[in-house]
Amino acid sequence: MLLTKPLTDTQIVLSKFFAGFALVIFSLIPTLIYVIFVYLYGYPAGNLDMGGTWGSYIGLLFLASGFVAIGVFVSSITDNQIVSFIVSVFLCGFIYLGFEFIYTLNIFGNIDLFIKSLGIQSHYISMSRGVIDSRDVVYFLSLIIFFLLLTRTSLESRKW
Template sequence: MISIFLKEVNEFLDSLIAYVVIGVFLIGIGLLMWVFPDTNVLDYGYASMEPLFSLGPYMFMFLIPAITMKSFAEEKRSGTIELLQTLPFRDSQIIMGKFLAGFFLVLFSVLPTIIYYYSLSYLSNPVGNLDTPGIIGSYIGLVFLGGVFTAIGILASALTGNQIVSFILAAFLCFFFYAGFDAVAEINLWADWSYYIADLGIMAHYTSISRGLLDFKDVVYFGSLMALMLLFTQLTLGFGK
């Protein structure tokens, strides 16, 4: 699993697209936080990282599919998927190696945003007047969200041999699981069940963790959804047969 992990990370970082994707993500977040008039923190009148954590999930919908789109799609296109299955690795190790590589790259992309925390801490009055526990909770929420989106991206890559199709499918699935259930819950047809329908989506659990409240129910939800996506990946590839 470690060798697959290292192979995936090295291949991604050796490509130009890695730095383009990560650069676009960081520049986009930076513009949203510091430049654009409707979202920049300088116009808020108080130090807050809310723009990062409220808009970050939508940026993830493009960043993470770009990271995961070649995981299995490229193996299928080049015909090396059969060779990969003959290697002395368990099926779960192959899938987990690719998943952990994608997840690591997501964390690697998010890490530089910590600079924004220290910048806001310095700019706040008095210095350091930030809701640090809330920010830590929001970062934990981003980590869980990144894990789920990575698992969804791995599944999308396993469903097709075309990287572009994988990217589009992963972006759609990430959007649906994040905001789709809330949209469905707002339909009056099943108003009595709206709370339960919304609770099936990611947004409700991400919002809960972002308040700084690490509820066991939310942890179980994210862990279960990641496991489910990876199980579907195994079934899609026919591993274990």
């Protein structure tokens, strides 16, 4: 039904992505209350690593936006919401944990570190420590753009 509206495929994809991302943001806003209370009432007051805290929030937003982009893509290739959810969970889980698991097997020799860097986990852990590295930001932005472009391509292929 959405495809019958006078919208381009890019507008539809970006609308779904930003709607999912807005849901994530609205879900995380209440957690800021805990940060404020720990900052104000911790012992001693103000004894909170704000760099690590904000880095964790920024990393979590990047992680969630990557997962939203993956979910939008999977929903574009399936017609059933339940199938879309299950496939999205497995794909997000593999991208988060799978590459790290393959890295620990040590079966690829020199390219093990490259395989580890393909996964989200190492990039997210780096950001959650409060270190906003440009490599991690580029990774997450590339992941988001890649899956959004795949989604647009999937929608365009349905028109043929």
